[in-house]
Amino acid sequence: xxxxxxxxxxxxxxxxxxxxxxxxxxxxxxxxxxxxxxxxxxxxxxxxxxxxxxxxxxxxxxxxxxxxxxxxxxxxxxxxxxxxxxxxxxxxxxxxxxxxxxxxxxxxxxxxxxxxxxxxxxxxxxxxxxxxxxxxxxxxxxxxxxxxxxxxxxxxxxxxxxxxxxxxxxxxxxxxxxxxxxxxxxxxxxxxxxxxxxxxxxxxxxxxxxxxxxxxxxxxxxxxxxxxxxxxxxxxx
Amino acid sequence: xxxxxxxxxxxxxxxxxxxxxxxxxxxxxxxxxxxxxxxxxxxxxxxxxxxxxxxxxxxxxxxxxxxxxxxxxxxxxxxxxxxxxxxxxxxxxxxxxxxxxxxxxxxxxxxxxxxxxxxxxxxxxxxxxxxxxxxxxxxxxxxxxxxxxxxxxxxxxxxxxxxx
Numbered sequence: 001x002x003x004x005x006x007x008x009x010x011x012x013x014x015x016x017x018x019x020x021x022x023x024x025x026x027x028x029x030x031x032x033x034x035x036x037x038x039x040x041x042x043x044x045x046x047x048x049x050x051x052x053x054x055x056x057x058x059x060x061x062x063x064x065x066x067x068x069x070x071x072x073x074x075x076x077x078x079x080x081x082x083x084x085x086x087x088x089x090x091x092x093x094x095x096x097x098x099x100x101x102x103x104x105x106x107x108x109x110x111x112x113x114x115x116x117x118x119x120x121x122x123x124x125x126x127x128x129x130x131x132x133x134x135x136x137x138x139x140x141x142x143x144x145x146x147x148x149x150x151x152x153x154x155x156x157x158x159x160x161x162x163x164x165x166x167x168x169x170x171x172x173x174x175x176x177x178x179x180x181x182x183x184x185x186x187x188x189x190x191x192x193x194x195x196x197x198x199x200x201x202x203x204x205x206x207x208x209x210x211x212x213x214x215x216x217x218x219x220x221x222x223x224x225x226x227x228x229x230x231x232x233x234x235x236x237x
Numbered sequence: 238x239x240x241x242x243x244x245x246x247x248x249x250x251x252x253x254x255x256x257x258x259x260x261x262x263x264x265x266x267x268x269x270x271x272x273x274x275x276x277x278x279x280x281x282x283x284x285x286x287x288x289x290x291x292x293x294x295x296x297x298x299x300x301x302x303x304x305x306x307x308x309x310x311x312x313x314x315x316x317x318x319x320x321x322x323x324x325x326x327x328x329x330x331x332x333x334x335x336x337x338x339x340x341x342x343x344x345x346x347x348x349x350x351x352x353x354x355x356x357x358x359x360x361x362x363x364x365x366x367x368x369x370x371x372x373x374x375x376x377x378x379x380x381x382x383x384x385x386x387x388x389x390x391x392x393x394x395x396x397x398x399x400x401x
Contacts, residue, residue: 109383113346115348116344116352120347128341178363179366181376182366182367185369
């Protein structure tokens with residue numbers, strides 16, 4: 001006699017239930033795996049489509065060089081004025097020099113930071129420039145960067161070398177102008193002493209060196225920019 | 238397997254799928270280690286905001302410190318160290334991809350901080366060479382204030398480039 005509430009188990013039905021359970025389990029595992037993998041693919045796609053436009057390293061570097069060149073020229077003018085004074089020095093000439101010390105430090109800040117970064121990163125710095133060129137939005141620039149790879153590398157080597165010289169020259173110049181500022185502040189009379197005149201002379205020489213290095217870097221950057229300029233086809237009549 | 242169990246599995250799987258389909262964050266797929274700083278976009282934005290505040294605090298200190306009679310150098314130096322710490326914390330939130338994409342710019346920001354730090358050495362040299370302490374301190378503060386403003390410009394440019 002069957003106990004009350006007991007069900008009769010059909011062996012065929014039991015095996016069907018087992019296979020259905022197995023199917024459900026495998027489907028669940030697959031869905032779970034897909035649910036984990038899917039966002040990873042989604043992430044990769046987003047990264048690819050949301051890639052920002054690469055920075056224009058050459059134009060940025062050129063702007064910084066121009067700013068520094070202007071500051072150096074202004075400092076050179078102030079130093080030339082100080083050098084010309086033979087007797088009592090007018091206060092405005094000293095003031096112009098003092099103002100130019102701040103201007104030189106501020107306007108050369110970026111170019112000095114870039115030169116330091118070039119030194120610390122070494123070849124990797126310009127490899128990143130090449131990567132940015134290869135990612136340029138303009139296909140013609142990408143093509144030209146590929147074609148002119150060797151020429152660009154030579155220019156980058158020269159920029160790297162000159163930047164290091166410029167960085168050292170800048171360090172000396174800033175030290176010179178600080179020494180000159182101290183001397184001008186501490187001088188009891190308005191007439192420049194021999195040591196102050198020597199400081200003016202040294203600062204002028206170092207400023208000229210910095211200007212020369214900056215001009216060289218500027219020319220190299222212009223060369224790079226001209227090599228990457230897409231040639232416009234001239235419309236024929 | 239009971240019907241309830243099947244239904245609950247189906248429900249969990251559906252929630253997982255829908256959750257992943259509609260979650261727009263890029264970082265959901267990345268495993269977050271318990272002791273590393275978070276590298277989520279939100280963490281990056283927070284660290285950038287903190288860094289912004291630190292630069293502004295530092296610039297305020299350079300403007301106000303010359304008015305104090307004592308402890309002014311220590312105050313500016315401390316603010317500068319806190320700015321450095323905030324910058325390190327910001328960099329720690331960047332993903333390896335962003336660190337690689339902005340390697341040059343981050344090296345330039347590092348160099349910018351080193352250049353700013355030189356102003357402290359120049360102040361010491363000025364004072365040692367006989368320049369009036371107050372004049373030397375004012376010069377240092379002005380150079381630091383202008384330099385920090387330029388550094389902030391660079392930081393914003395990098396943040397924009399890295400889409401933070």
